[in-house]
Amino acid sequence: MEAGSAKILSGALEKEKSVAQKPDTVLVKAAINGDADSFTELCRRYYPAMVAIAHSILGDRHLAEDAAQQAFAKAAVKLQQLKKENRFAGWLAVICRNAAKDMARNVGAGLRVCPTEDLSMVAAKSRDDDTTETVREAMSKLSASARELIFLRYYDGMSYEQISAVLGISEQAINGRLRRAKKKMADYLRRNGFGKV
Amino acid sequence: MDKEKNEKHLDELISRAINTEKPQFDAEKWKQKYPDEFQMLLWRAAKGDSARQSNILKVILKSPLAKLAAAALIIIAISFFTARQVPTEKADTNTVPKVTKYPVEMVTAISLERAFRRGGIEAVEKQCNEAFKPIGPRPKRASVEQILAEFNGT
Numbered sequence: 001m002e003a004g005s006a007k008i009l010s011g012a013l014e015k016e017k018s019v020a021q022k023p024d025t026v027l028v029k030a031a032i033n034g035d036a037d038s039f040t041e042l043c044r045r046y047y048p049a050m051v052a053i054a055h056s057i058l059g060d061r062h063l064a065e066d067a068a069q070q071a072f073a074k075a076a077v078k079l080q081q082l083k084k085e086n087r088f089a090g091w092l093a094v095i096c097r098n099a100a101k102d103m104a105r106n107v108g109a110g111l112r113v114c115p116t117e118d119l120s121m122v123a124a125k126s127r128d129d130d131t132t133e134t135v136r137e138a139m140s141k142l143s144a145s146a147r148e149l150i151f152l153r154y155y156d157g158m159s160y161e162q163i164s165a166v167l168g169i170s171e172q173a174i175n176g177r178l179r180r181a182k183k184k185m186a187d188y189l190r191r192n193g194f195g196k197v
Numbered sequence: 198m199d200k201e202k203n204e205k206h207l208d209e210l211i212s213r214a215i216n217t218e219k220p221q222f223d224a225e226k227w228k229q230k231y232p233d234e235f236q237m238l239l240w241r242a243a244k245g246d247s248a249r250q251s252n253i254l255k256v257i258l259k260s261p262l263a264k265l266a267a268a269a270l271i272i273i274a275i276s277f278f279t280a281r282q283v284p285t286e287k288a289d290t291n292t293v294p295k296v297t298k299y300p301v302e303m304v305t306a307i308s309l310e311r312a313f314r315r316g317g318i319e320a321v322e323k324q325c326n327e328a329f330k331p332i333g334p335r336p337k338r339a340s341v342e343q344i345l346a347e348f349n350g351t
Contacts (some may be wrong), residue, residue: 033240040224047222055215065220073231076238135214154211156219186207 020044024165028085039079043072046092049166052155053093054100056148059140067103071096090168097148129195138188146181153178304328308343321345 019027019041030038050071056137074095082091139147152163160171167174228235258264302308304325312324322341 031238032241034239036235036238039238043224043227044222048220051220061220068220069227069230072227073234076231076234079238080241131210132214135210139211139214150211151215154208154215182204182211184208185211186203189207189210 024086024088028079028082028088032079032082032085037077042088043091046089046166048087048156048160049152049162050092050096051068052151052158053096053148053166054103055155056151057097057100057144061105063107064100067100068096070103071099087168089165093166093171134189134192135185135195136190138185141188142181142184146177146184149174149177150181150185 019037022030022038022041024042024045027042045067050068051061051064054067054071057062058064058067071092078095082088085105139150139190142150149163149167152158152166157167159188160174162173164171169177309321309324312320316323318341325341
């Protein structure tokens with residue numbers, strides 16, 4: 001009996017391993033034909049990226065996870081509408097962005113922006129919490145796309161290649177945009193008392 | 198050097214501000230949270246056959262060669278159909294439609310002339326046979342030429 005269940009378990013593990021090794025396009029094709037394991041693997045692969053995108057819009061980790069899961073649910077329903085299998089990540093990102101924006105409208109969420117008169121006070125403080133708060137303020141000053149890029153890059157240490165698949169832009173463009181976003185943030189932090197940034 | 202240091206410092210600050218703990222996807226929880234959507238995904242596997250059929254259609258529509266072949270097939274089918282619709286000369290002579298309804302009318306000069314125009318002497322003979330059927334067998338001695346001669350009064 002135990003040997004039987006062990007065999008089943010090892011079989012399931014092997015299947016999971018083989019699914020995990022498959023490229024996106026193969027998984028997407030299988031998922032379109034109703035293979036739940038392939039779809040689950042795709043979700044597992046893109047969950048951090050989707051949470052990062054939603055987080056950049058909602059400003060809250062838990063809400064971002066909800067939005068990402070909601071995006072997967074919508075994707076499961078609309079999967080047959082996907083025209084190019086190699087564009088799955090970008091297509092999913094669009095769904096996730098919309099889900100996060102809807103959620104932000106419903107719950108009134110969004111990256112918190114402190115009144116400007118408080119910023120100098122916040123920056124002057126040397127405590128870690130305040131530093132983090134000021135960095136978040138700097139992020140909130142970025143455009144939505146630049147903020148999304150920052151989140152994708154720093155959330156899970158995603159490579160330029162991975163970010164390129166999700167956003168559908170070249171790695172050079174990512175590099176340029178990331179540099180500009182960081183420069184803007186550094187300028188903001190300098191203006192608010194972070195001399196060494 | 199300072200620039201590098203500054204950049205590293207900024208990277209650290211951003212990482213700290215974003216809470217970079219990697220989120221883990223829990224498939225089981227997700228299935229429980231969205232049962233309808235998950236069922237919809239599974240439902241697609243059940244109707245996989247029809248999906249495969251539509252895939253074949255997709256392949257035909259995508260490939261220019263397949264498109265050409267499909268177009269040629271349609272043209273052949275149409276031409277075959279129309280060719281069957283056009284009556285041949287042979288068909289004309291073999292299937293002569295009745296020009297009149299009653300046997301008496303069938304052997305009038307006008308009706309026989311019409312039959313001749315449609316199918317020649319064979320059609321006339323056929324029409325005569327049709328006309329004589331209700332009134333019994335035709336006398337063996339009387340030929341079509343004789344009957345025609347009688348009608349023409351010659």
